[in-house]
Amino acid sequence: MKLNIALLAGDGIGPEVIDQAVKVSDKIAEKFGHEISWTPALTGAAAIDAVGEPYPDSTHAVCEAADAVLFGAIGHPRFDNDPSAKVRPEQGLLKMRQKLGLFANVRPTFTFPSLIDKSPLKRERIEGTDLVFLRELTSGVYFGERGRKDDGNTAYDTMLYTREEIQRLAKKGFELAMTRSKRLCCVDKANVLESSRLWRETVQAMEKEYPEVTVSYEFVDAVAMRLVQWPSDYDVLITENLFGDILTDEASVISGSMGLMPSASVGTDNKLYEPIHGSYPQAAGKDIANPLATVLSAAMMFEDFGLTAEAKAIRDVVNKSLAEGVVTEDLADGAKAYKTSEVGDWLATNI
Ligand code: IPM
Ligand code: MN
Numbered sequence: 001m002k003l004n005i006a007l008l009a010g011d012g013i014g015p016e017v018i019d020q021a022v023k024v025s026d027k028i029a030e031k032f033g034h035e036i037s038w039t040p041a042l043t044g045a046a047a048i049d050a051v052g053e054p055y056p057d058s059t060h061a062v063c064e065a066a067d068a069v070l071f072g073a074i075g076h077p078r079f080d081n082d083p084s085a086k087v088r089p090e091q092g093l094l095k096m097r098q099k100l101g102l103f104a105n106v107r108p109t110f111t112f113p114s115l116i117d118k119s120p121l122k123r124e125r126i127e128g129t130d131l132v133f134l135r136e137l138t139s140g141v142y143f144g145e146r147g148r149k150d151d152g153n154t155a156y157d158t159m160l161y162t163r164e165e166i167q168r169l170a171k172k173g174f175e176l177a178m179t180r181s182k183r184l185c186c187v188d189k190a191n192v193l194e195s196s197r198l199w200r201e202t203v204q205a206m207e208k209e210y211p212e213v214t215v216s217y218e219f220v221d222a223v224a225m226r227l228v229q230w231p232s233d234y235d236v237l238i239t240e241n242l243f244g245d246i247l248t249d250e251a252s253v254i255s256g257s258m259g260l261m262p263s264a265s266v267g268t269d270n271k272l273y274e275p276i277h278g279s280y281p282q283a284a285g286k287d288i289a290n291p292l293a294t295v296l297s298a299a300m301m302f303e304d305f306g307l308t309a310e311a312k313a314i315r316d317v318v319n320k321s322l323a324e325g326v327v328t329e330d331l332a333d334g335a336k337a338y339k340t341s342e343v344g345d346w347l348a349t350n351i
Helices: 014-032 044-051 057-065 089-099 113-118 163-178 194-209 220-229 241-255 292-304 308-323 340-350
Strands: 002-010 035-040 068-073 104-110 130-136 146-149 154-157 183-188 214-219 236-239 262-266 271-275
Touching: 002 014, 002 044, 002 057, 014 035, 014 068, 014 292, 014 308, 014 340, 044 089, 057 089, 068 292, 104 163, 104 241, 113 308, 130 163, 130 241, 163 183, 163 194, 163 236, 183 194, 183 220, 183 241, 194 214, 214 220, 220 241, 236 241, 262 292, 271 292, 292 308, 292 340, 308 340
Parallel strands: 002 035, 002 068, 068 271, 130 236, 183 214, 183 236
Antiparallel strands: 104 130, 104 262, 146 154, 262 271
């Protein structure tokens, strides 16, 4: 297969972890007879510095023309403590999601047998955890009307959803549940929010199209609690943008390190793969960040192209590296810590 991939390394540790995913993907392509052409493009603070905006049109054109986008991380501390900054790297991310129509953010959480004791949660709670969040990504309070009134002393953000936006996300949730253990949880706050009542009503109306799927409806506060009590009870969870943002950070600690979990953002025409962690500016340029979340994001990309054996080869070699202790400092626990680039080299050599 010939693949044309847009490469958006972004800020902080983005370029370093992306390099490892490229190394691994190129090796997979060589082994399985594929051809990948990578097209780099600017985003985030790096793009603000170069051209004054975090998601320039030229980058959008590269993404649209590509078969998929592989994304590192964006964000820079010089913007974080400056509420008056007019342009911020994160605006690039939101603009990219919206312009590429990436309405479904797929964020899995699973455990690695060799890391189970690294989780802050007890082994017996988390063993067997294998869940996926489908977070709505291009609507809700992130994109609703916002502003100030009363001379700036009152501020508001609007959580707005249309039935169609809920349906297209829920459809992906039902379809994913059908390929897994056929359990779907709709996470909302329907006891308070009107938009949540529309979510519930819409999902309920879709149930009859998927008679094999068992659907549960749970309030977001209860899910926040049950997620760390009994994570293995969940299979596929669907939820709106902000609830999903919060719950997927919470879920990511179950596996033991933020540096491990991959994600995909998909829409009708475009697909983007990225680690769920941020740009980790303290580690930038030091060759110490964990590249596995990005490498596993590349595995999700191969899987979505129908290249299942290729995806499995990546997951297998990642498991092998963890079992053999070829890990970066976040997982080394006093033992030898490998550099980001050394982990990437080891993975490529062992595929
Ligand atoms: C994420 C991030 C973003 C979000 C930020 C950087 C805008 O936290 O991808 O989860 O809130 O969606
Ligand atoms: Mn987030």
